[in-house]
Amino acid sequence: MTEEIDALAGLGLTRSEMEAAALAGRQVAGRLDKSTALQLLREGELIVVGRLMTASNATFFAIVAGGAPDPGPSNFASCVYKPTRGERPLYDFPDGTLACREVAAHAVSEASGWDIVPPTVMRDGPFGEGMVQLWVEVDESVDIGDLISSDNPALRRIAVLDTVLNNADRKGGHLLPLPDGRILGIDNGLCFAVEPKLRTVLWRWRGQPLTDDECAVLSDLREQLAGVLRQQLRPLLTAHEVKATARRIDDLLASGRLPRPDRNRPAIPWPPY
Ligand SMILES: Nc1ncnc2c1ncn2[C@@H]1O[C@H](COP(=O)(O)OP(=O)(O)O)[C@@H](O)[C@H]1O
């Protein structure tokens, strides 16, 4: 980590302070349409507000401000900024690749039509290039323990998508329940390894047959991976990783079932929350 980033550690804010800052910045996540959000994230001025002290990498809470003269509600949004050079090295993923993996996870989520990953882009910022993701307002009244032991269909879709992404870190704290009942999945940096690494708290549906809808989404995703989605993923992942993603979809469709944990490797991330 660079000295500048370490110096900013002093700006650590609690989650409620972040929320207050978000409101002050006319937080409009969830009310912004997706393309406005993506444009703001890509083109707005990125202003770092503080560092998220609970995060495992150098992860910042920031605001993106657009250039319109009237600071209307679609001219500001709060976001998370994870500069590549603040990534903590890991033994099982190549250095400096997590931000790209998060952007790639957003691309696959969008292609699925399931809207699981909040708008996420790659861009330059005060600490260099990194991923910038729309901050979403969470329903704080939801107990994550209760949620993950529930039969919520939104979680099942996340379980299917995580199998495609080969998500090695689907913790309880990476599931964000929204006030409108949707559930989003964040912190998707540990995805797209070539070798199987699925580690998740969402094993409730293990071995269950895929529904017709899920098969249709997966077949469509597979088709997109032969064309436009492949083009989107290629600058973000290795060719091998893109191919492995296609193979995971083929395997899911061939088995027709959600996977079961593999006894030969850890199936649950640590810590699970
Ligand atoms: N897009 C987001 N919207 C709302 N809260 C978020 C978002 N991204 C991260 N957070 C919050 O910040 C915490 C740290 O972010 P996370 O992505 O887990 O960082 P790290 O990769 O460093 O572990 C999360 O547990 C969550 O509470």
Ligand SMILES: [Mg+2]
């Ligand atoms: Mg995390």
